[in-house]
Amino acid sequence: MSVRMFFYLAFISSGALGGLIAFTQLIAALNNPKRSSEVPYILTSLGIDIGAVSIFAFLYFRENTAKNAQLAKLSREEKFSNLKLRLDQNKIISVSSLRGIARLVICAGPALFIVESFKFSESFTESLLERGVLVVPFATDVNTPCLDFYDSEDMKEITVKRKRLWQFTPVYVSEWSEWLDEQKKLAGVSPESPVYLSLRLDGRVRGSGAGYPPWNAFVAQLPPVKGLWSSLLDGMDGRVL
Helix, strand or coil, X not given: CCHHHHHHHHXXXXXXXXXXXXXXXXXXXXXXXXXXXXXXXXXXXXXXXXXXXXXXXXXXXXXXXXXXXXXXXXXXXXXXXXXXXXXXXXXXXEXXXXXXXXXXXXXXXXXXXXXXXXXXXXXXXXXXXXXXXXXEEEECCCCCCCCCCCCCHHHHHHHHHHXXXXXXXXXXXXXXXXXXXXXXXXXXXXXXXXXXXXXXXCCCEEEEEECCCCHHHHHHHCCCCXXXXXXHCHHHCCCCC
């Protein structure tokens, strides 16, 4: 409990006690004609006490609501940071291990939606990698998205970059589903709707929306993360949602 909330409760208790005393005095005055002249003053005192209780109750409720919302947000962020990703056949990492290293983009929807998002990202591959963007494709149906990479020798360089951009696979799918459903509910998005979530380098949600990830917007808005300028530009990562 914050110091403000403690004082709000103290003022509520004080006002409630004062109101109770004023109410008993009002009853006594109304039943005693000799004290009828006191009624206006008692009503004024009672009104002040009721007003004070109402104001501080409102302030306490607002503070408590904000505190609960912040705790819920921290809980969601902690839950997300503990989700697991498969890097390759022999290595599983937690999302938190990528904090400060990569800007994850969660691409969640049916397998066809994942494949289309994969295709739309092709022309932005190099620019996205320069900005530390790595994609986590999460299929919400029973199908597995088939991401086609070029096999020809002359396309080897772009294929390596494409595989790097789309290198992650979520593991423990039920935990990912639970986190995603919570995010959709919070945003008022239909459970069936395909969505994307863009994260900052510190792992907090930078932006989200229904439909395909706006790869061109990521390239336009995010600064590169390699070289001397990366640490200086961290503040340009975008506001937290």
